[in-house]
Amino acid sequence: MSDRPHTAGIAYVRHDMLSEQPAPSTSRGIVAWLRESLFSSIPYTLLTLLCLYILYVIIPPMVEFLFTDAVWTGADRAACATQAQGGMQPDGWFGACWAYVGAYTNQFVYGRYPDAEQWRVNVVAVMFFGGLVPLLIPAAPFKRENIVFMAIVFPVATLILLTGGHFAVGGLYVPLLIAAVLVLAVVFAFAKLSESDPMPGLRSAGLLFVALAVLLFILGFDFGLRPVGTSRWGGLLVTMVIALTGIVASLPIGIALALGRRSAMPIVRFASIVFIEFWRGVPLITVLFMSSVMLPLFLPEGVSFDKLLRALIGVALFSSAYMAEVVRGGIQALPKGQYEGAMALGLNWTQMMRKIILPQALKLVIPGIVNSFIALFKDTTLVLIIGLFDFLGQIQSSYSDPAWSSPVQSLTGYFFAAFIYFIFCFSMSRYSQFMERKLDTGHKR
Incomplete structure (x- = not known):
């Protein structure tokens, strides 16, 4: 072994660690x-x-x-027209006419709803957002009470406030009796096929009909409100009514159709397939046209349905067919082991779907569900073809007013419509992304 001394600078052993250095x-x-x-x-x-x-x-x-270059205040078209056009702006000017939007805001929101009764629309809006916001916040308390309010109290109160209530409901008792018999027959048939106890279904059916009887009594009561026909509704009011009805109705009906399409009972599966494929094969504009023009021709003489009600039914059925396919995709995406595990636990079909399959399937298809909701919200503009003036329809009808006629009127109106639709659609999109992140717990440690 060499006894040559160690040369400094050639090799060394560090005794102290360097402090943490910032990244480049x-x-x-x-x-x-x-x-x-x-x-x-x-x-x-x-x-x-x-x-x-x-x-x-x-x-x-x-x-x-x-x-x-926009004009924010003004009394008529002169504020938004150039001097060559008979207005006050210099020649060559080109800017938005927000004064026109301000003058027509009331019509864009309420349509031809009477001015003295617009407080009823405002009350409905406060009830809706007051109940919706706590419902969408996961940490908000009293979730069950909030759901009951939004599912039962709010629709009934909205119907009474917007229309005035005091319906002639005597003719509804016969259809109600027929529906009761049909529901009882379905309960017994399902119980026989599944070899289960029909009593829970009968109790649920009994509670349903008690609730319907109470609803009929409330609708037949005179609250002293001035009746306002749906022919006078318009603007954002009609857009929200159609969109919310379609959204609320399409999800449960779509889930039922998706389960029916995967049912082991041939009749149920065939009926679900026929319903889904029929409505998916017809454009929405055709559905609205048929509900408005053709349907009254097939009704008995003297029987008529409100035009808005016909549109609501058509939109709900149309959107339900698309929702059914979205939900079915989520159900089919689950592995077979989920079904086998549920059956190994002794769960029946209803318990398996309610507690195991549907929660996972709906979580998987949140983007598709919200995408259907957004498409439905924008498709409400098609009701103009049957004479219902929604938000965009009211904007287009305002172009015929010579008091605000100017070269920038239509462009300003369309920009305003695009902004409103963007606010609603972007809000739904962001909330769906929030729910996706909150429910995406599969890979968290």
Whole structure:
């Protein structure tokens, strides 16, 4: 072994650890994000530059039209027309006429609903958002009471407030009796096929008919409100009524149709398939046209249905067919082991679907469900073809008013409609993403 002394600088052993050093400046902060997200490669860089150029071309003129050069106050079209057109703006001016939107806001929201009765619409709106917001907050208390309010109290109160109540409900007792017999027959048939006790179903049916009897009594009571026919409804009121009815009705009916399409009973499966494929094979505009024009031709003489009610039924049935396929996709995505595990626990079919299958399936298809809701909300504009003036229909009808006729009137109205629809649709989209993140617990440790 050599006894040559150790030479400093050639080798050493560190006795003390270095303190933690910051990451390189190119791997953190905005610079790192730009390199990784926008300029990570030559194709990405070219696409980023192209998108920036498109935004540069679109955004500045839009900002000028909507805000910089816009007219915010005025009494008539003169405020939004150039001097060559008989207005007050300089020649060559081109900006949004928000004064026109302000003058027509009442009509855009309420349609031709009487001014003295618009407080009823406002009360309905307060009830809706007051009940919906706590329902959408997972940590909010009294969830069961809130669900009962939104599912039972709110629809009945809305119907009475908006229409005035005091319906002639005597003719509903015969259909109610027929429905009772049909429900009892279905309960007994299902109990016989599944070899289960029919009494729980009978008790549920009894409670249902008691609730219907109470509902009929309430609807027949005179609350002293001025009747307002649906022909005078319009604007955002009609849009919300159609969209909410379609959304609320399509989910449970769609779930029932999805389960029916996968049922082991041939008759139930065949009926579900026929219903789904029929409504999916017909455009919504055709459904609305048939419900408004053709359906009255097949009704007995002297029997008529409200035009808005016909549209609500058509929209609900149409959207239910699409919802059924969305839910069926979630059910089929579950592995067979989920069914086998549920049956191994001794659960019957109802318990298995309610506690095991449907909770997982609905969680998987949240994006598809919300996508159907958003599409339904935007499709409400089609009711204009049957003479119902929804939000967009009221905007289009306002173009015939010569008091606000100007070259920028229609463009301003469409921008305003796009903004309102974007607010509602974007809100639904963001909430669905929130629920996806909250329920995405499969890979958490």
